[in-house]
Amino acid sequence: MLPPTMAPRPPGFPAYPPYQYPPGFPPLPPPPPRGPRRAAAVVVTIIALILITTLTLGVTAAIAGQSNAVIGDGAVKSPDDNDGSDVRVNYLEQKAKAELADSAEGLLDGNEDKWLSVYDGSVHDEMKRRYNSLRALRVSSFDYQVVKPPEDKSGGTWALNLGVNYCLGGKKHAKCGPSGILFNTEWTDKDDSFLITRVDESDPNSAGPRPWEVEDLKAKVGKRAIVAGPAKYEDKLNDALSVAESAAENADKYAVYGKVDRYVIFLAGDEEFARWYGIGDPGDNVVGFAIPLPEVTKNGGTKPGGSEVVVHVDRAQANSTEFTATMRHELGHVATLHHSPEHHRIEEDWWLSEGVAELIDHGAPKDAPLKEHPYLRSRDVQEYFKKDKWNGKMDPATPTDDQLTGSAKYGIAFYGVYYLFDKYGKDKFMKYFKKIARNGEDPDKSTKSVYGKSYDALLKEIAKQVKKMAKAA
Known part of the structure; x- marks a missing residue:
């Protein structure tokens, strides 16, 4: 998926950099006969990071109007004709x-x-x-x-x-x-x-307009999640909330950098997809996305804030396996990336962000061992290896990737994160994730600090294990 077209900003507002996010969550391969059917649809994860900018507060002043009431018990002087x-x-x-x-x-x-x-x-x-x-x-x-x-x-x-x-x-x-x-x-x-x-x-x-600015919304509120949508989708909210509550409980296990106040999910159709958050329609195969939002600072600038999730009601039915997977993946992004410190995103954080979101959906090694819970992209990864396409690196997916390549890259990212969880433990990985994906720190220094080796050495180690896991799937 290509970045959205940015509309000209109004006078006086900060110049945000273009949204930075992966090209889209690629289609899952058809499920094997022994497994449950899972629709091949695309989930888009928009992990944009809106960076701090500061407004220059210029004053254009002139005397006009007739409002002269006293404010705050006289704290602010009421103007008269002689005032500037x-x-x-x-x-x-x-x-x-x-x-x-x-x-x-x-x-x-x-x-x-x-x-x-x-x-x-x-x-x-x-x-x-x-x-x-x-x-x-x-x-x-x-x-x-x-x-x-x-x-x-x-x-x-x-x-x-x-x-x-x-x-x-x-x-x-x-x-x-x-x-x-x-x-x-x-x-x-x-x-x-x-x-x-x-x-x-x-x-x-x-990242506007927000749904509540432009829609007559109906909502269902649970213990950990809110699911809302235009009034025409009100009959879908109860089923969606049930899935969201379960996904939120799962995502909370990975919210180690701070509790998510409430997971906010909006149900949308084609029209809403094209309008909300200023991203434009991401394409017919897109099922959903998570988008980080800014927080306005006291000086009128911004810093990273919370995140909201959007799921397409027609492309992922509320009671389907695809809807559940979409919700678990996207809420995984919210849990791990909300209110990240300001930083310029680096290429190396892609596989960490997508890999951990895939793992949050699939389950960590101790909860969902691969022998008992097959990973549904494993055949795409195997086919990718057979075609000798992999260079052993964790390259981000791009808009020009074909379906196999895009799916395999997500699968490789999953296997990489899965291996780090399994070999070194969750706590070390989450520390590593914080340094690179949340803080944008140098990958080599971060790897040496957490795992005691260079980034290249860790990638070689991961590559060897990824091939073993994919081959055994």
């Missing part, structure tokens, strides 16, 4: 912050009128839909930030660039690891009121 433009800009910024905080509190309290209090009547229908979707997702925090001071657009209209960090599925204001969006708004300053008259969708450069 900076006074009104500061006043409107503080007024916006106060109104947004009140609105957010209304959202968390289930008070629709209070939520709508910051919005002009012209956008009430849209904001009621967002309110209902966020309430269905059990929104537990919703913290606004004004990331750029108000900009006068003349005639009492002001532009504000906003950010919001949110958490889903917890208790109100409970500590959580949020995800965030950046978006543009317009406000009208008139007759002692300062109200939002336009709300843009979050930009693809901040």
Whole structure:
């Protein structure tokens, strides 16, 4: 799968680098007669890492509008005709912050009128839909930030660039690891009121729009997972939640870098696949994806945040083996990569990330030994070896790979991780994964630190064992 086309970012927003993620989870081979049938479909894992960028907060200031109420018991001076433009800009910024905080509190309290209090009547229908979707997702925090001071657009209209960090599925204001969006708004300053008259969708450069921005969502909430989707898919939510809860319990065993607050999964069709998160339609054979999201920092920049998962309702039925495998694989990515430190991704982390996600789906050696639980890509790996295509390295899958090559690369990654688990143990592997896949540290130094040998030496060791395991399958 090719990277999505990035839309031009709006003025004042940071320039995110292109999403970086594998080309797609390749089709599984037809199952052997002795095993359960598993549909040959593609799971796409988008392990994008949105890196920290910082906004330069420039101020375009001019006196305009008529909003003159005192804010915060006089803490912010109410402007008058003799004040400079900076006074009104500061006043409107503080007024916006106060109104947004009140609105957010209304959202968390289930008070629709209070939520709508910051919005002009012209956008009430849209904001009621967002309110209902966020309430269905059990929104537990919703913290606004004004990331750029108000900009006068003349005639009492002001532009504000906003950010919001949110958490889903917890208790109100409970500590959580949020995800965030950046978006543009317009406000009208008139007759002692300062109200939002336009709300843009979050930009693809901040992984937007999010489903709750653009859909009338229905949701089912479990102990560890939330499954949601447009109202037309409401009848599929119960079955999907059952699978998600089991997959979440499995993924939690690998969430050694920090607990996932709640696994969030959205069910989608073709239209939603093409629209959500700004990635574009990844293709007819794509079953699902996991996408890391940014968190908005106090200075209006971003750092890595949480992750959300999307599964296609028609390509992976909720009660199918393929749906279960998709869910286990994608939640494995969430468990191991959520809120990773900022770093530039390196080529060597591909096989670690995909290999461990495959292992989380299949099961670790002590839980799912290969002799008793055959790995379904084993025949693709064997065929790949027969054609003498493997160079002994852990090369990432690419958009130009044929089906056999792509599947074999995932299979080789699985065998490599499986071997490291089996030979050296889970704890060492997770330490190794943290250094390379989460932190982007030097592979050779990391390998020497954890396994006491060079990266090349470890790859040679793995290659020998991968061939043995594939041959014995």
